[in-house]
Amino acid sequence: MKRGRLLIAALAAVTLTPGIAAARPSLTWTDCGGGTRCATMAVPVDWRHPDGPTTRANLAEIPAKDPVRRLGALIVNWGSGSSTGTTHMQPRPPVYDELSARFDVVVIDSRGVGQADNHTLVQCPHQQPSPFTLLLARTEADWQAQARENAAYDASCRAAAGSLFDGLTSWQTAHDIEAVRVALGEPKLRYIGNSYGATYGQAYAELFPDRVERMYLDGVPDHTRPRLEDWLRDRAVTQEQQLFRFRDWCRTRTTCALQGLDPVQVWDDLLAHPTTVSPEQLEVGLLNSLLTPPTWPRLATAMARARAGDPSDFVTTIAPLPPEQHGYLLGVTLCHDYVPDVPSYQQFLGIERRLKAIAPHIGWTEGRLELGRCVGIPGQPAYPPAPLRAKGLAPALVAIGELDSNAPNLGAAHVVTQLPGAAALWHGDGHAAYFLHGNTCLNGYVIRYLTDGTLPPPGVTCPAQMTS
Incomplete structure (x- = not known):
């Protein structure tokens, strides 16, 4: 048997059969510039068959600044995109300086x-x-x-990925994270899961709850709703709330182009009176622009201009960007994880009617947006949503943004209830505020938790710090 297979078998013994001793595999680190070390690790495509085809996971490490005060390794996945690429950015996001004060920060790619x-x-x-x-x-x-x-996109991904395609679920990635912990020689996992990385965190918490020392999740998608309509309902209600928060924001900004008006009423009037832009195009522009406060000034201007008779901004300045030339593999993984069983068109119409009843202004459109990602994509491989069972898990810290409609805050709050002893830290910002926006209040609680396990006092919240 080749050395690579021996390493994989050793990892499988640790990750799939708790209690069986195995030699710790080694990682070969190389200098990749900017104070960062890089490595790749061979892992099974399917951890259920550790002797089968393999793939490689990219790792990047920023070593702790002070070896004397070093507390060990902190494994991180920042979610969508190439996670290890952020370690090479100059200047790096500020969180790296804070985290590497006490930890070797080890970023793993999806x-x-x-x-x-x-x-x-x-x-x-x-x-x-x-x-x-x-x-x-x-x-x-x-x-x-x-x-x-x-379906054409999915087929092209299947061809491009080869055998890897069969391992594109968060269940598999959670095992990759466990393999990294073993390779680093860490007795317990310290982990940050941001955005989609929080889906991997949920999978790990269920698979290996007794191996977690600290787990911080931010921008958390809810992978615990087995019924698709329940998952869509949380998204719809959160998005509807976002429209009303936009209204509240506009009332406090003298620079808002809708000052003195009720933006919700303006929106309803735009839909009720046909223009040169269809109601569907208006809905696309609004949904795309409600995500985060920095986009709200442009949204207010677009709505004011449309009210005055020129709705063109809805198909130009606030319209979604066109897709990239190449397909993005994580789009397939999302469907395997969250929507492996797509409803028929007629079934969906019933779901949509019920979403319109609870989120009539704009939230109901979340149904079409989420199904738009996955309709036509076969359900295998699948890691379907299910209630989270993580008995014995150390208390986790979960940040929840009041303005997070990307990973809806209602879903994140639902996840917290299923993590034993977890603390929810609400803040006034949006998606991924710790990594992307540097909320200083949030950062302080995160560092204290990762360093010594101190959770925020019950009921504490952090004020908004995002600019708009």
Whole structure:
């Protein structure tokens, strides 16, 4: 048996059969510039079959600044995109300086979302169609057209990924994270999961709850809702709340182009009175612009201009960007994790009617947006949502943004209830505030928790610090 297979078998013994001793595999680190070390690690495509095909996981490490005060390794996944690439950015995001004061910060890439220069990046030749396209659809023929485009994207990813395609679920990535912990020689896991990285955190918490020392999750998607409609309902209600928060924001800003008006009423009037832009195009522009306060000034201007008779901003300045030339592999993983069983068109219409009843202004469109990603994509491999069982898990810290409609705050709050002893730290900002926005109040609590396990007092919140 070759050395690579021996390492994989050793990892499998540790990760799949608790209690069986195995030699610790080694990592070969190389200097990749800017004070960062890089490595790749061979892991099974499918951890259920550790002797089968392998793939490689990219790692990047920023060593602790002071070896004397070093507390060990902190494994991080920042979510969508190439995680290890952020370690090479100059200047780096400020969180790296804070974390590397006491930890070796080890960033792990998601499967297939790696680096072009070492052939760990998988690009799908057929681009994924924009999920917003399904918002423009109003017939079953339109639905089927989106399904065909998604199926072509999926097929191209399957061909480009080869055997790796069968391992594109968060269940597999959670095992990759466990393999890294073993390779680093850490007795327990310290982990930051941001955005989609929080999905991996949920999987790890269920698979290996007794191996967690600290787990901080931010921008948390809810992988615990087995019924698709429940998951969509949380997204719809959160998005509806976002429209009303936009209204509250506008009332406090003299620079808001809708000052003195009720933005919700302006929106309802725009939909009620046909213009040169269809209601569906208006909905796409609004949904795209509600995500985060920095986009709200442009949204207010677009709504004011539309109210005055010129709705063109909804198809230009606030419209979604076109898809990239190549498909993005994580789009397939999302469907395998969250929507492996896509409803039929007729089934979806019933779901949509119920979403409109609870989120009539804009939230109901979340149904079409999320199904727009996955309709036409086969359900295998699958890691379907299910209630989270993590008995014996050390208390986790979960940050929840009041303005997070990307990973809806209602879903994140639901996840907290299923993590034993977890603390929810609410803040006034949006998605991924710790990594992306540097909320100083939030940062202080995170560092204290990671350093010595101190959780925030019950009920504490952090004020908003995002600019708009």
